[in-house]
Amino acid sequence: MKKRIAVLPGDGIGQEVMEEAVRVLKAVADCFDHKFEFTEGLIGGAAIDAVGNPLPPETLDICKESDAILLGAVGGPKWSDVPSDIRPEKGLLGLRKEMGLFANLRPVTAYRQLVNASPLKREVIENVDLMIVRELTGGIYFGKSERRGENQDIAVDTLQYDVKEIERIVEKAFQLARVRRKKLTSVDKANVLESSRMWREIVDQISVKYPDVEVEHMLVDSTAMKLIHHPETFDVVVTENMFGDILSDEASMIAGSLGMLPSASLRSDSAGLYEPVHGSAPDIAGENKANPLAMILSAAMMLKYSFHLEKEAHAVESAVTEVLNQGYCTPDVGISGKCIGTKEMIDKVMDKLNENHAISGILSAYV
């Protein structure tokens, strides 16, 4: 099967983890006899430096002509003073909007091998398996924003949602809950915000179609607390753009590191953008210290959601789990003597992938 993949490394550790993801995908292609064609594009700060635009039209064309997009991360202190309309982050927001990628799936798993990496107690996190479903192309990140006043001393950001934007993300969340543990927590700030009150009404209306799914409404501030207190009680959590952004970084501490959280940004067809939840991590960039697993697991989500290659996705996920089982990990989660670098971690994952594939080949020869 031939698939075209747009590769957008971006900035900082985005470039490092992307190199590793492409390596893993090439190994998957070899093992399972697929053809993945990679086309690289500029985005974020790297694109500003090269052409003065964080989302050049050529990059958008590459993405539109591809079957899926992989993205590292954008941003960094180097571009903190560029005009707000060409900041690196604008490139990513623009790409999500242009591609219509409204549904951001952020699974949070507490890996057994990493329970000691979490600042939370073992008994709090050991049974956690939740999915944050974040609305990705609306809300305050896309509303009108401006500076006003004689001295430009008033700053305005606008949080706006229309019914259709809410309906499609809520539908997506119900569908996901239906095939998981059938519980949906809708997170809002309905005690204060009008957009949240409309969000709640829509969740209630749609819930009638999903009588098998238990629904609860929760305010975002108490959700932040409950995610730490009783994270195991959550299954699917659906929320608007900014709340989802913040809650997912918080939830990363259940997994032990931002470097463990993958994501898929989807629309209604099979196209999708796959990126780790983390940013460009300027504090560790260029040091071979970044945890590449969020990126690799995002690539596995691409295999599953865009290419429907379940077996291949499972092979990558199993290789990751087995390497963690052997005690290897990067410094963000590592305290043991088996703490290794970005590249070495992926060497281990590739060894496992190839080894498991060879074993399954030998076994199939005997049946």
Ligand SMILES: NC(=O)C1=CN([C@@H]2O[C@H](COP(=O)(O)OP(=O)(O)OC[C@H]3O[C@@H](n4cnc5c(N)ncnc54)[C@H](O)[C@@H]3O)[C@@H](O)[C@H]2O)C=CC1
């Ligand atoms: N999707 C994207 O492209 C995102 C971009 N950003 C951008 O990234 C830049 C830095 O933002 P920060 O607030 O520092 O967030 P960040 O996610 O880049 O880093 C936060 C902390 O987590 C650590 N960390 C993150 N990913 C890691 C990994 N894979 N392995 C090990 N440690 C990891 C970092 O070292 C840092 O201490 C900013 O310009 C921000 O706008 C932030 C979030 C998402």
Ligand SMILES: CC(C)CC(=O)C(=O)O
């Ligand atoms: C450009 C930002 C909104 C990126 C971010 O923090 C995220 O998507 O998690």
Ligand SMILES: [Mg+2]
């Ligand atoms: Mg974020």
